[in-house]
Amino acid sequence: MEQMHAAFVFMFGAIVGSFLNVCIHRMPRELSIVWPGSYCPKCKIPIPWYENIPILSYLILGGKCFRCKRPISFRYFFVELLTAVSWLLIWRMYGLSPEFAIAVVFVSAMIVVTLTDLETGLIPDLITIPGMLFGLVVSVVNADAFPEGLWYHKLFASAIGLAGGGAVLMLTGWFGNLVFRKESMGGGDIKLLAMTGAFIGIEKTLLVFMFSPFIALPFAIFYRFVKRQETIPYGPFLALMSVVFFFKGTEILNFLSTLYGV
DSSP: OHHHHHHHHHHHHHHHHHHHHHHHHHGGGTOOSSSSOOBOTTTOOBOOGGGOOTTHHHHHTTTBOTTTOOBOOHHHHHHHHHHHHHHHHHHHHHOSSHHHHHHHHHHHHHHHHHHHHHHHSOOOHHHHHHHHHHHHHHTTTOTTTOOSSOHHHHHHHHHHHHHHHHHHHHHHHHHHHHHHSSOOSOHHHHHHHHHHHHHHOHHHHHHHHHHHHHHHHHHHHHHHHTSOOSOOOSHHHHHHHHHHHHHHHHHHHHHHHHHHTO
């Protein structure tokens, strides 16, 4: 029975991953994510359901459109597989529970944010703003992030995380604009960290803010001196550290408290 549940979670995760690909492609272009159905981005011909089976279709078709024979971005396969594996790992952690539902929504949102920012330099408001609201609403049952207090204590802690996450990046961006005399922090990044704060609270969100630059720095150096590119998308690094602190934030906080005797 457990294997059947695992297979179901994996398959459903792959199906959601297919939908995330639609979001990644269409949201930054302000296209509907509902209509029309899936189509080849190269020849625009609709893709029938039997050629649109998550993960398998990409492998069977050899990564090419069946009609125009032009390559399909590897991103489609990658996102479907990543989402399926992520859902399976989260299910193994939480089982089918409210924590599972919260976690898969959060991780799925971070997958969309990462890929849209990498491909277009944009983080869709259609992800971050509903994400903030969702984080606030589910805070009352999010025992991992807010284990103590009555429901309104948890809601207040989530709201502080949302406001604090957005404020710390907004102030950082304002200071960067003042020093470098150009935009140093996009509005999408600010809303992304605010969304993270709604899910995990202010303490962990501040650690996301502190650790993300260290992850981004090697990539920034590489792109600056090898690719001759002065800026890189910052959203993927915020998203990565947000996921790390979503799942391991309590352990990291406890370790830091022990290390520094706080």
